[in-house]
Amino acid sequence: MHRILEIISDLFVGWFYKKTAGYGALTDDDARINNLAVALGFAASACDGQMSEEEIHTIESWAKTNITTSNDTRNFHKAMTATKAFFHAGNNIDCSGICREITVKSPLAHRYRIIELCMKVVSADGIAKASELEFLRNLFIWLELNHTTVAMMMETFVPVNIQETPDAEFILGLDESMSEQDRYEKLNREYKKWNGRVTNNDNSIRIQAKKMIELISLLRNNSTANIAQRI
Amino acid sequence: MSTIAGIDLGTTFSAISILNSIGKPEILPNSDGERITPSAIFFDEENPDIIRVGIEAINSRYINSKRSVRWVKRHMGDNNYSVNIDGKNWTAVELSSLILKKLKQDASAEHGQIKDVVISVPAHFDEVRRKATMDAGKLAGLNVIGIINEPVAAALYYASTQTVSGKIMVYDLGGGTFDVTIMNVEGNNINIICSQGNHELGGIDFDKRIYEKIVECYKEQYKDSLINSDEDSAKYEDEAEDIKKTLSRREIAKKMIYGSSGNLRFEMTREDYEKSISDLLDQADMLIDIALEEANLSAKDIDKVLLVGGSTRMPVVQQRLKDKFGFAPEISVNVDECVALGAAIHAGLTLMSQDSTKVSAGIAGGLSSINLKDVCNHSYGTLCAPIDRETGQRIIANRVILSKNTVLPCQATQMFYTMEENQSEIEIIITQGEDADPRFVNRIAHKKLKLPKNRPAKCPIRVTYSYDLNQRMHCSFEDVESNKTLEVDLSLDEFSQLDEKQIEENSKDLAGFCVK
The missing domain is CATH 1.10.287 (Helix Hairpins)
Structure with missing residues (x-):
């Protein structure tokens, strides 16, 4: 887990500090939470043993919107490539640990954004496999979210007709x-x-x-x- | 004066009735002497201009099922549905018009020209399906003066023939659709409270379970498929229906199944059958619960349960209702005929309200005491952009203005506000449906309201929807400061998939075919 977080932190968070020197603790946490969200997105993509192009693209678009800006793409791509390689090699991260940190540092709305990203990732290739659904169920518990709200989000992002089981x-x-x-x-x-x-x-x-x-x-x-x- | 008629255009069977000289409805038998006609169509092989409707069409399915059509009602309003016969793509509206034409022809042969009719539809049919049904009537050469909900038609007939009072629940389980309607009846005053329904729950779904069981048993015994053609499929669909009917009378049904690999003695007990369809009947139970909740009633508040539709003959249906309500449902009216009979009464009432000179004194006298109050069948609203309470972000949401089950005629108003400074116009989208999420509602009209220039944000816009007894909706969008108003009228005609010219052209096309 820590290796991937270090990669992301070194590249994304390092870039973020340069741009936002002097920001308070909350902003630091925001940056960290976004990086952790990307890590979870990759974990969602990798949990069925396959990382499709559509899934990677979904994570990349989210990361572009939430972490980087158009004039600083070099480090961003470096981080994406390293992270992809990490998961392609069969490595994994401690998702429950990451979620624990997120629940401490992040408000509820951010946590919903994270599960939304993961929902979009698992449905990106048009089918949500059993392992991916299991991942989402765990994420919902670890992030301490409201079941009704998550059920409604599932309706939108992971409709039942694309769910394998x-x-x-x-x-x-x-x-x-x-x-x-x-x-x-x-x-x-x-x-x-x-x-x-x-x-x-x-x-x-x-x-x-x-x-x-x-x-x-x-x-x-x-x-x-x-x-x-x-x- | 032309004969006033009511038609029950059913998924599996249809019926027509007329008002007699004293305003009492009577079923008219078809040319075979049967009081109900199978809603089945067969395009004759030898004579492509001849189309057979009814029992002959059912029997012909085994010979060439590619030229036969059943259960068209399930596809009403579906733009993507068509059946290609001899190079012509027949739509659900056109196919339904053939069934209506057959009913009209057979009835006219004995009772003179049938012109003014009311056709019944399931209570939960939306505007598109209602209008498609009206279009089918027009194509058949009928003057469709109204559409009535099937359970309401049944209740109209029931209330006109029996002394009834209290809260009545109509349980309408037909060949293809299910409706539950709760109403308050005091003599001839009928006030509808609410309706719920499912347009894919009915006899053919129960038959399917038996059909699947037959196919499974055959496969198990012979390791071979029983169904090798569309004709086989048609044959065993009808065998399944026959088994279902037997199980309504007996505890066990037995049938010899003659397949290509050998014969199978198929047996099914009533208990096994009831188990196999229990999830479907649970859906009906859920709809009863939902209707009771909408009516703010509990099961003990219901005084009578009236059965409508052939599928209510199943003992399990009657037993479930008895268990739920504590008394046996009412079976004093003919479940296959009461909808058509009620539709004829409604046709008389509609004609009287439109032009009383078109109704004879005898009929008018027979109908004068009946008073029906219906409700809005669906919720209508508009898309707006409120701030989401959880995220604080602006979202697009559907806001219901006129709620389902509001007593007709009705009117409701809500205030909205412009979003931006110098906003030059408002995009207005009228919706049908109850969901807040815009993806899950149907957009039925799209208009624009131009606004005066140079104004701040948050200028009030008053939105008023009204719905009249003739199922016409009127919407007005008023910029309060300038009094500038956009008026939108939505009658059933707005939902037509065919304009008048197309109906005329299609009628001419269909006139070339002989319906028998």
Whole structure:
């Protein structure tokens, strides 16, 4: 983990200090958080053992917008190349440790930006594999985010129809602590929402909505069966 | 005076009824003497100008399924759907018009010219689908004076034939669609409270589960595929439907399946069948829960459950409703016919409100006491750019102005503000849907409102939407300071995929075909 962070820090943070000498601690943290976000983006890309061009491009665009400026591209490209090589070689980083640092230093809004980047990365090649979805689930826990908000972000950035093995509970924002009544109500709300989208003018949304309706009705069916069994 | 009729244009079956001389609706049998007509079409092989609609079309599917079409209703409003027969691409509207033409022809043969009709649609159909249904009627040479929601039509008929009062829930599970509607009924006064529905939940989905089971069993026994052609597929779809119907009467259904590798004795118990469709019925249960919540009611507040649609014959449907509401659902009206019968009553009421001279005194007398109050079927709003509370950034969001289930006629106003100094115009997008996220709502109109020059930001814009009893929406966007106003009228015609000229041309094309 530390090697990649050092690379990123040396190149990106070094550049940042030069440009922003005299900034306070919060800005220093912002720079560091953005670098850590890039590292997580790469980890998201590498977690299925393949780093596609589309995924790298997504990370690069995010990094360009959030870390560098157009007149300082040399160090930026150097950092990108080194980071790509690091992950291509099969190395990995301690994502939970990085997230721990992020949760201490960064406000909630920044943490949502980071998971958004990772969502965009895993969906960039048009399919979100099981390992990538597992990565996002972990990230949501490590970054201490709100399940409902993350579920809504998943709708937008990782639609169910591109998910290789959809985890219905995670997608719908359900968790084990919910009572049966709460689950029913939540499922009803989700059903209402997606049922209203099955006639959307956009075909991809219609497909997403039909898939979501299938998932919701299966969950409801499982809940009903469990209750019947208990009775 | 022409005959006033109501048509139930169903996914699997259709029916037509007329108002008799004293304003009572009656079903008109087709030329085969059947009271309902399969919504199936077959393009004759020997005579390309002949199109068969009904039972003959069903039977012909086994001979040449490529020339047959069923379940068109599922594709209403879908621009990408068409069926190519002899080089002509038939749209869902054109295909539906053939079914309507057959109904009209058979009815006219005995009762004179049928012209003014109301056609029923599922309650959850959006404007595009409603308009597509109207266009199909026009292509069939009908004067479509209105569209009525299927559960409302059923309730109209029910209330006109029985003494009813209290909160009624109409459970409409047909061949291809499901609707649940809650209404308050006091004698002949019917006030709709809310509707929910799914346009891909019905008999054909239940049949599919049996069909899949047959195919699976055959594969298991013979390690070979049962389905080797479209005709095989058509045949076993109908076998599956037959098994489903048997299971509504008996505990077990048995069928010999004659495949190319050998014969299979297929058996299915009612219990296994009910298990196989339980997730689909759970969807119907969820929609009931949602409708009850929208109506601010619980199951114990419902006084009666009225069944509509052939799929409600399944014992499991009736048992589930009994378990939920604590009483057996009402089965005193014919589930296949009540929608068409109610549509005819609505046609009479509509004609009376439009031009009472078109309705005979006898009919007017029969209908005069019926009073129906409907609600808005969808939410309508506009796109705006508020500041997101969480991120503090400006986002594009959909803001609902007129909410679904508001009693008609209705009107609602909201204030918005210009965003920039010297803003010269406002981009106005009218939406249909409840989502705040603009990606998930349909944009139904796009207009621009020019603004006076040299003004600061945050000038107020008053947006008012109203919706009348004839399903016409009026929107006004007023710059409060200058009184400059943009008025937008949206009737169902706005959603047409065909203009009048195209309808005329298509009608001429279709006139060349003989529907039998």
